[in-house]
Amino acid sequence: MSLRWLLLIWLVPVLCFGAENASSPSAPDFQRIVAELTDQGDRLVAGYSAENGMDTADAFSGLYFDIFEGSGMEAAVGMRDPGLKSELESRFGKIIGLATRGRTQDEVATAWQQLSNQLRQVADAQQPPAVNFWGLLVQAFLILLREGFEAMLVITALVAYLRRQEASNQVRVVYQGAFWALLASLVTAWLFSVVLQVSGAGREALEGVTMLLAAAVLFYVSYWLISKSEAARWQAFIHAQINNALSKGSAFALGLAAFLAVYREGAETVLFYQALSSESNGQWWPLLAGFGLAAAALLILFRVMQAASFRLPIGLFFTLTAVLLYYLAVTFAGNGVLELQEAGWVAITPVDGVARIGWLGVYPTVESLSAQLLLLIPLPLAIAWWWTRRRRRALAGARV
The missing domain is CATH 1.20.1480 (hypothetical protein mp506/mpn330, domain 1)
Incomplete structure (x- = not known):
């Protein structure tokens, strides 16, 4: 199973879900x-x-x-x-x-x-509903491209890592995690909108919990990648050990990281398409075309990023992969706490003088900043450990 099949499998249920909810109220005033x-x-x-x-x-x-x-x-x-x-x-x-x-x-x-x-x-600044063909197509294109990009970054990083480590047989774990996340996102959106009519605090709480779980797993995986990258660079027997290491729980962590990254975006994406369908006046071809073009764009980006990852020096590749996952973990932590605060699960203690930086998940509250600091505090310790280990290996090599 590849990213192409995942998107194709998801396409029909998404559009059917939107059609089922075509009677949604018109765009809000x-x-x-x-x-x-x-x-x-x-x-x-x-x-x-x-x-x-x-x-x-x-x-x-x-x-x-x-x-x-x-x-x-x-x-x-x-x-x-x-x-x-x-x-x-x-x-x-x-x-x-x-x-x-x-x-x-x-x-x-x-x-x-x-x-x-x-x-x-x-x-x-509200624009009139995008009821024309091209307006709907562009909106449908941007929804999937924007919401799917972060999830694709995680999948790309994990797949590229496994292939660089000659553990391609474990790539299926990542794709399986993404596949189950797509199914779970469809079920969640259906339950929210059709069965349970869940809104308000319940939805915010689920989003917040999912984001915090994703932050924790990505945080773990980023440090795990660094440790394995050192082994890959300095230990000749890594190729014999990597499959054994992956089979003892780390493969589950990689699959879980893919699941949470995709699930975080999946249900919200379905609900966004449902909202767009309320503006479409029954026009399904532009939604289909926009979804298809966005899926194609994500696939092209996926292939380009995979190819680029194989051309990078292995040390730089591991560093960039770990930094990407670490950045996503910190962002998810801030956004996750924000959602739980809206749900009333976490207290809100405003902090003056702190700017809101959405792309970093930074919001001016003690709770959200504290969650991000918990992930950032180990960073200098990890850098010091990595640098010390590198120096020791360099000295050992010089003696030989």
Whole structure:
């Protein structure tokens, strides 16, 4: 099984799922939704005091789940700009965190003003639904390309690593992890939208838990790759050991990394296609064409990156692979905590003076920054270990 077959297997259920939900409501009216959010938010802030902070926090949480998410605005924003969606989530979270801790009305009012101003900007910039053929095709193309790219990076890195280590017989473990993740994502999206009608905190919690699990596994795999790369560079008997090492649990870690990376994106991608189908007025050919073109683009990128990985010097290849997975782990950790904060599973302690950097998963709360620091703290220790080991081997080689 290859990436090509994984995408083809996924194509039919995705489109059937969208067809099943073709009766979804039309695209949300951002102006109306933002007006409702602004009206209720203004009244909450005007009546805020430190004593009723928990009530205000609960009310703003209700605005987020019942109006911003419940109206479909969150999904529509995420379909076009996932970074903007995360930033709006973070701003809602900051207000909830300030109110929960009984901070001053000026602080809460300032945070709300920043959020409401950004919501108005989003509403003013809302484009009419992409009901023409080319508009739908471009949207369908960008959804899969954008959502699938991070997952493809993980799969590419793991597959290339195994092949560089002459363990190609273990590549199937990575593809199997991705295959089961695609099935799980379809089932999850179906349960969310058709059976359980899950929304709000439940969906945010599942996304957050999945991201944190993915962060933990990628963190482990990145360090595991570094240790194996050293063995590959310096020990002549690595080729005899690698299959044995993979068969004792490390192969499971690689498959799990692929599963979590794909599952993290899969269910959300299906739901984005469902949202796009509500704007399509029954036009399925542009959705099919956009999906197919994006799948082809991902396959081409996959092949190009695989070919490039074999041309890199082995030391540089291992370093870049480990850095990529490490970066994704840190990003997933920040985004995972953000989702759990929105779900109410994790407290929100705002931090002043920290910028929001969506592509790094950096958000100004103690909890999200702490999760990322837990992954970053071992980095200098690992670098020192790697450098010391390299020096010792160099000295040993010089003596010989």
